[in-house]
Amino acid sequence: MAPNKRKKPVTTASSKHKPTVSADVTRKTIRRYHVLLKEKARLLNAPSSSTSTRLDEIDKEMKLLGGLEAYQEMSVLGQSKERGGGSEKVLVEWLKELGYGKPPVGKGKERGVINLLEVGALRPDNYTQWSKWLHCVPIDLHSRHPDIKEQDFLLLDRTENEGRWDVISLSLVLNFASMPLDRGRMLALSHAFLRHDSPSYLYLVLPLPCVANSRFTTSDHLKSLMGAIGFELVKERWRPGGKVAYWLWKRKDHYDSRDGDGFKKKKVLREGATRNNFAILWDGVR
Numbered sequence: 001m002a003p004n005k006r007k008k009p010v011t012t013a014s015s016k017h018k019p020t021v022s023a024d025v026t027r028k029t030i031r032r033y034h035v036l037l038k039e040k041a042r043l044l045n046a047p048s049s050s051t052s053t054r055l056d057e058i059d060k061e062m063k064l065l066g067g068l069e070a071y072q073e074m075s076v077l078g079q080s081k082e083r084g085g086g087s088e089k090v091l092v093e094w095l096k097e098l099g100y101g102k103p104p105v106g107k108g109k110e111r112g113v114i115n116l117l118e119v120g121a122l123r124p125d126n127y128t129q130w131s132k133w134l135h136c137v138p139i140d141l142h143s144r145h146p147d148i149k150e151q152d153f154l155l156l157d158r159t160e161n162e163g164r165w166d167v168i169s170l171s172l173v174l175n176f177a178s179m180p181l182d183r184g185r186m187l188a189l190s191h192a193f194l195r196h197d198s199p200s201y202l203y204l205v206l207p208l209p210c211v212a213n214s215r216f217t218t219s220d221h222l223k224s225l226m227g228a229i230g231f232e233l234v235k236e237r238w239r240p241g242g243k244v245a246y247w248l249w250k251r252k253d254h255y256d257s258r259d260g261d262g263f264k265k266k267k268v269l270r271e272g273a274t275r276n277n278f279a280i281l282w283d284g285v286r
């Protein structure tokens with residue numbers, strides 16, 4: 001990968017961070033930012049005569065909210081220990097349950113360091129304490145630190161990354177992408193980028209309402225989409241009424257018989273006026 005542009009580190013400030021913004025303000029700002037992102041994507045997808053005026057208004061409001069940087073700052077606060085901690089703890093707990101990070105059990109039995117690609121990294125040091133057995137490469141669309149590579153996951157070099165990673169983390173990233181097809185593309189790319197010659201895993205985290213209250217996505221639908229792309233579910237964690245859902249998927253070489261066709265268009269899976277419209281579409285391209 002190309003060397004990273006030097007960025008002013010934010011870790012010192014972040015690690016000392018005491019949230020001074022209320023959890024309610026954080027949540028509301030993140031939610032509004034997502035609504036604007038979605039509207040922007042919708043307008044760009046189907047332009048009309050009023051599109052450019054509305055796009056200007058949206059950009060102005062995003063700027064008023066502080067833009068991507070402020071959004072990330074709010075997400076860091078959401079991630080802070082005072083608010084329940086980041087999702088890395090759940091991934092590490094699961095990897096340990098799968099036998100990673102254990103002391104060697106005899107000569108020649110040592111497990112090598114595993115390579116983790118953390119997509120959407122707000123801090124460079126989320127996994128530092130486990131660096132003896134877990135080597136993390138953090139990337140983000142907008143890097144907040146020199147050790148986070150500024151890189152769009154969707155534009156990663158295919159040849160360089162094919163079969164390269166033991167684990168890929170997409171924690172609260174799919175819901176950030178505003179186009180449903182980009183979300184499916186991220187899952188299919190993860191399948192291509194994970195190792196083919198030894199067990200490899202995709203860690204997925206989403207706000208729970210994306211599956212629990214969406215018109216177009218249910219937990220079962222997500223499982224069949226993942227099966228069609230070539231993943232099997234290994235671990236799952238969420239609780240009714242909770243905020244976030246976590247899944248660990250193991251890469252398979254074969255796919256469920258159903259091909260991508262069933263996932264190209266949105267289908268209403270739940271009726272009701274209070275549903276959200278979160279959807280993941282997959283065009284079948286691997």
Ligand SMILES: C[S@@+](CC[C@H](N)C(=O)[O-])C[C@H]1O[C@@H](n2cnc3c(N)ncnc32)[C@H](O)[C@@H]1O
Nearest residue numbers: 075120140141142151152153154171172173176
């Ligand atoms: C809500 S934050 C999630 C941060 C953290 N992973 C967590 O679990 O709290 C979403 C981050 O994903 C990044 N992101 C979204 N799409 C991306 C892409 N295609 N490539 C790289 N980063 C992306 C955004 O820039 C943003 O910083």
